[in-house]
Amino acid sequence: MLSAKQIRNGFIDFFKGKGHEFVPSSPIVPIGDETLLFANAGMNQFKDIFLGLVSPDYGRAVNSQKCLRVSGKHNDLEEVGKDTYHHTFFEMLGNWSFDDYFKAEAIEWAWELLTNVWGIEPSRLWATVFAGDKADNLPKDSEAAKLWTKVTPIPADRVLACGKKDNFWEMGDTGPCGPCSEIHIDLGPDMCDKKNVAGHKCSVNGGCSRFIELWNLVFIQYNRTEDGKLLELGTKYVDTGAGLERIVAVMQNKKSNYDTDLFMPIINRTAEITGQKYTSRLQNDTDNAFRVIADHIRSLTFAITDGTTPSNEGRGYVIRRILRRASRFGRELGMHEPFMYKLVPVVVECLGDAFGEIKARADHVSTVIESEEASFGRTLDRGIEIFAEAAERAKQTAKKTISGEDAFQLYDTYGFPLDLTELMAQERGLKVDTAKFNELMEKQRERARAAQKTASVNITLTDTELPVTEDVHKYKKDSCDSKIVGFVDNEGFKNKGQIKDGAEAGIVLDKTCFYAEAGGQVGDCGIIKSEHGQFIVDGTIKIANCIIHQGKVAEGVFSVGDKVTAIVSKDRDATKKNHTTTHLLQWALQQTLGKSVAQQGSYVGPDYLRFDFTYPKAPTAEELKDVENKVREKIAEDFPITCAVMPKEAAQKLGAMALFGEKYGSEVRVVAIGAESKNQIDKALSKEFCGGTHVDRTGIIGGFKIIKEESISAGVRRITALTGQGLAKYLEGRSDIVDKLSVMLKVSAETLVDRVGQLMEDNKKLSKQLKSAARQAGSDAMAEAKQLLEKCEKIGDSHIIVSRLATTSVEQAREAIDMLKKKAKSAVVVFGFEDEGKATLLASVTDDLIKKGLKAGDIVKVIAPIVDGGGGGRPQMAQAGGKNPEKIDDALTKAGEMIKEKLASA
Numbered sequence: 001m002l003s004a005k006q007i008r009n010g011f012i013d014f015f016k017g018k019g020h021e022f023v024p025s026s027p028i029v030p031i032g033d034e035t036l037l038f039a040n041a042g043m044n045q046f047k048d049i050f051l052g053l054v055s056p057d058y059g060r061a062v063n064s065q066k067c068l069r070v071s072g073k074h075n076d077l078e079e080v081g082k083d084t085y086h087h088t089f090f091e092m093l094g095n096w097s098f099d100d101y102f103k104a105e106a107i108e109w110a111w112e113l114l115t116n117v118w119g120i121e122p123s124r125l126w127a128t129v130f131a132g133d134k135a136d137n138l139p140k141d142s143e144a145a146k147l148w149t150k151v152t153p154i155p156a157d158r159v160l161a162c163g164k165k166d167n168f169w170e171m172g173d174t175g176p177c178g179p180c181s182e183i184h185i186d187l188g189p190d191m192c193d194k195k196n197v198a199g200h201k202c203s204v205n206g207g208c209s210r211f212i213e214l215w216n217l218v219f220i221q222y223n224r225t226e227d228g229k230l231l232e233l234g235t236k237y238v239d240t241g242a243g244l245e246r247i248v249a250v251m252q253n254k255k256s257n258y259d260t261d262l263f264m265p266i267i268n269r270t271a272e273i274t275g276q277k278y279t280s281r282l283q284n285d286t287d288n289a290f291r292v293i294a295d296h297i298r299s300l301t302f303a304i305t306d307g308t309t310p311s312n313e314g315r316g317y318v319i320r321r322i323l324r325r326a327s328r329f330g331r332e333l334g335m336h337e338p339f340m341y342k343l344v345p346v347v348v349e350c351l352g353d354a355f356g357e358i359k360a361r362a363d364h365v366s367t368v369i370e371s372e373e374a375s376f377g378r379t380l381d382r383g384i385e386i387f388a389e390a391a392e393r394a395k396q397t398a399k400k401t402i403s404g405e406d407a408f409q410l411y412d413t414y415g416f417p418l419d420l421t422e423l424m425a426q427e428r429g430l431k432v433d434t435a436k437f438n439e440l441m442e443k444q445r446e447r448a449r450a451a452q453k454t455a456s457v458n459i460t461l462t463d464t465e466l467p468v469t470e471d472v473h474k475y476k477k478d479s480c481d482s483k484i485v486g487f488v489d490n491e492g493f494k495n496k497g498q499i500k501d502g503a504e505a506g507i508v509l510d511k512t513c514f515y516a517e518a519g520g521q522v523g524d525c526g527i528i529k530s531e532h533g534q535f536i537v538d539g540t541i542k543i544a545n546c547i548i549h550q551g552k553v554a555e556g557v558f559s560v561g562d563k564v565t566a567i568v569s570k571d572r573d574a575t576k577k578n579h580t581t582t583h584l585l586q587w588a589l590q591q592t593l594g595k596s597v598a599q600q601g602s603y604v605g606p607d608y609l610r611f612d613f614t615y616p617k618a619p620t621a622e623e624l625k626d627v628e629n630k631v632r633e634k635i636a637e638d639f640p641i642t643c644a645v646m647p648k649e650a651a652q653k654l655g656a657m658a659l660f661g662e663k664y665g666s667e668v669r670v671v672a673i674g675a676e677s678k679n680q681i682d683k684a685l686s687k688e689f690c691g692g693t694h695v696d697r698t699g700i701i702g703g704f705k706i707i708k709e710e711s712i713s714a715g716v717r718r719i720t721a722l723t724g725q726g727l728a729k730y731l732e733g734r735s736d737i738v739d740k741l742s743v744m745l746k747v748s749a750e751t752l753v754d755r756v757g758q759l760m761e762d763n764k765k766l767s768k769q770l771k772s773a774a775r776q777a778g779s780d781a782m783a784e785a786k787q788l789l790e791k792c793e794k795i796g797d798s799h800i801i802v803s804r805l806a807t808t809s810v811e812q813a814r815e816a817i818d819m820l821k822k823k824a825k826s827a828v829v830v831f832g833f834e835d836e837g838k839a840t841l842l843a844s845v846t847d848d849l850i851k852k853g854l855k856a857g858d859i860v861k862v863i864a865p866i867v868d869g870g871g872g873g874r875p876q877m878a879q880a881g882g883k884n885p886e887k888i889d890d891a892l893t894k895a896g897e898m899i900k901e902k903l904a905s906a
């Protein structure tokens with residue numbers, strides 16, 4: 001029996017034998033493609049080739065692509081665990097022809113591999129071809145239909161024609177597309193999951209699990225234009241995809257993908273950890289939990305390795321949802337503590353040979369998963385209780401629906417992603433009011449959405465006509481003479497016309513020395529000048545191989561064909577210093593903290609640099625000092641820097657570090673610090689794959705300081721640092737602060753720290769004294785009040801206490817009132833006192849007297865005007881302030897009269 005590894009290699013070797021170049025999988029997180037959250041098909045990395053934006057280095061390619069189908073057009077999350085052959089993460093084996101061979105070879109080779117090489121019984125295989133489509137005025141793909149019976153021995157009755165849904169493949173609303181041919185396998189009548197459905201007949205694309213799709217051969221021969229029309233392409237492509245997990249199941253004679261050597265080691269380890277048993281049954285909750293966990297841990301391992309971190313947005317949120325979903329299934333296996341992170345080494349064992357990146361990042365992945373599991377675990381149990389209550393309520397409703405408010409609370413307070421709530425609802429036969437949930441989400445988003453800065457020109461180009469800009473000059477020059485070849489505005493690229501004074505646009509030149517934003521380094525700013533005008537460039541970006549200078553016409557007119565001079569701002573010198581320093585910083589961090597440090601991201605601008613890296617805990621102050629000193633040392637040693645372009649394999653051999661998840665072409669640029677020339681690169685201090693701009697020698701950097709170190713997510717740290725001018729400015733600011741403090745505290749800078757220490761000490765003493773004085777004053781007020789109670793007038797059992805106090809604190813007066821009311825049981829108290837030229841009056845009445853019609857609020861209302869004030873309050877307690885403290889006594893006299901009158905008449 002072949003192992004999964006042998007089958008994967010068998011596929012690759014088979015097509016290598018047919019002249020295909022092996023192209024490694026692109027990262028699961030597409031870099032520079034914001035339209036796609038995760039790679040979902042082998043073709044993603046070749047999209048620009050199909051669009052005609054770049055030409056391929058090879059005519060034929062073969063690969064095994066890491067795919068994640070959890071969002072957008074392809075989302076198989078719901079299927080996972082419930083069937084035996086849909087996963088969130090899977091490998092798509094593919095062979096490609098870029099205008100080389102076409103349908104005949106693709107069909108013949110697929111058949112040859114499946115039946116001859118792998119020995120799958122031909123009678124179990126079925127093929128489909130495109131049946132044609134009236135709306136699109138497309139004929140049946142008779143070419144493919146004929147080829148099937150011509151180049152393979154398959155009988156005509158096992159070649160079925162199917163509709164657009166299954167057999168016409170489109171990348172999106174526009175762009176390359178074409179008919180496809182699928183290969184399905186008949187797993188036998190036992191595998192049908194619709195046996196009990198009346199009238200069900202098993203068939204290819206018939207909706208049951210007896211027939212499953214193994215391989216899809218797409219023939220790209222049309223381009224769909226904006227108006228929906230299909231144009232025949234001059235160039236024709238073959239794009240195929242076969243699910244490795246499904247093929248392995250067939251080859252290993254298993255009923256389920258989960259029973260193969262791709263999943264069983266993970267399932268076995270889960271069984272060990274949880275003490276539960278996996279029995280490979282489909283309609284079984286425990287088995288289902290095993291499958292979901294085994295599936296999800298693979299997705300998590302790959303997505304986190306390629307640079308995603310769980311968060312509340314975009315890719316990070318999708319990953320968080322998968323993790324939380326798996327965590328919840330862990331509860332079904334009795335797991336209340338983090339456990340999934342322990343499965344990471346098994347995933348690495350299964351797939352680390354094919355994808356070395358997961359091996360290298362295993363520790364980081366475990367750290368991230370464990371920390372997420374722990375933090376979700378804290379609210380999960382409580383959330384499950386809240387869910388149960390919400391489900392009870394939902395059962396009472398006519399529509400058996402969990403309210404949007406409940407779903408939102410579960411999301412907002414307990415971190416339950418909507419699909420987790422939906423899943424749990426489904427298990428109880430309930431629905432969720434997602435419309436209301438989304439409305440509440442949208443409201444929350446609106447609140448959170450801060451006014452975001454937008455680029456001057458909003459470019460969404462789908463244009464295939466973008467010219468190629470020659471931009472090697474960015475490494476050598478700060479200015480160059482050039483010619484305008486076109487403009488980009490909100491409508492796209494134009495190769496004729498003009499832009500005038502005040503217009504915001506993108507200028508495209510035939511050649512440029514501007515650096516377009518990439519690899520963390522900001523795009524250059526500067527100006528483009530001609531005889532007729534001046535254009536301010538406030539950013540530079542690259543789309544395909546076209547460099548776009550974004551900005552605004554400051555004066556004059558620019559036309560296509562104009563001769564211009566492009567001048568990069570001096571800021572770039574500062575950016576270069578920061579960029580070289582990020583390389584030194586990475587080197588120093590690895591020296592001090594070890595090899596677990598790997599770059600996660602960076603920002604390199606003229607103002608500062610930021611470096612994100614994997615490390616499980618906060619570095620100590622000493623470690624950071626050490627890193628800082630190492631970088632400074634290397635700056636002082638004035639090392640030379642050499643940049644060289646070479647084949648990727650050669651760079652790897654030299655030990656150059658590549659950014660994880662980044663996809664590189666066959667030629668790469670290596671930046672080496674400490675190499676005088678190309679043949680010294682192997683001995684250089686730091687060697688990195690990098691397309692950025694750098695200083696010639698480290699001495700120019702001038703200085704270095706870490707100004708901040710923080711955690712940005714589990715297992716990821718961020719350092720912010722300064723060099724050169726930025727550092728000088730920062731230090732000047734600090735020095736100003738010191739000067740100001742010296743003046744304020746009247747001491748020299750050298751004695752500032754002692755002086756402030758002394759002030760803090762004094763402050764502590766003084767506040768201690770203040771506190772004890774206040775305590776004393778409080779007890780004085782109490783003593784005064786006690787005397788008042790003894791001397792006061794009484795009507796029946798009620799005490800009438802009306803007095804001017806020596807205290808000046810409302811709190812103390814209130815405390816005294818509380819004490820008096822408690823002691824006297826029945827009392828009316830009116831106090832007045834003076835504080836800094838103002839009068840304060842307080843009145844309070846016990847409940848029995850309120851019943852007799854005497855209310856504190858009424859008393860204050862009457863007496864406050866006497867001190868030129870106003871105020872009021874409740875019947876129990878009222879307070880007023882006034883501007884005339886001289887009249888306090890008058891006000892108190894009036895209060896006394898009023899009280900007696902009221903109580904006499906009661």
Ligand code: ATP
Binds near residue numbers: 076243245
């Ligand atoms: P299906 O109809 O079975 O969902 P599909 O039409 O979505 O498949 P394609 O987009 O054509 O599949 O992908 C090519 C191949 O990738 C399929 O033939 C199948 O072998 C495999 N594949 C697709 N989706 C998955 C998945 N979720 N898990 C595992 N393999 C998959």
Ligand code: MG
């Ligand atoms: Mg599908």
